[in-house]
Amino acid sequence: QNFREHRxxxxxxxxLSENHLTGTxxxxxxxxxxxxxxxxxxxxACTVCLHCAHCHQTPLPALSxxx
Numbered sequence: 001q002n003f004r005e006h007r008x009x010x011x012x013x014x015x016l017s018e019n020h021l022t023g024t025x026x027x028x029x030x031x032x033x034x035x036x037x038x039x040x041x042x043x044x045a046c047t048v049c050l051h052c053a054h055c056h057q058t059p060l061p062a063l064s065x066x067x
Contacts, residue, residue, distance in 0.1 A: 002026055014039050 002025045008016065016025070021032035 014043055 003013075006025065008025075016036075018029065018032050018036065021027045021035065022029055025032075027035075
């Protein structure tokens with residue numbers, strides 16, 4: 001019901017953060033986290049959520065010893 005009220009569709013669903021789900025939508029934290037985990041497993045790696053830096057880290061190149 002809350003998803004309809006806020007016009008959250010399938011395209012917007014993966015963009016929701018825990019704060020959106022618990023604050024705006026009114027979900028409890030446990031179900032909100034479970035929903036985000038389920039979506040991440042279904043969709044794969046996130047491509048637009050720049051707020052979660054751990055998803056977007058690139059390994060640093062190895063430093064070679066000079067000399």
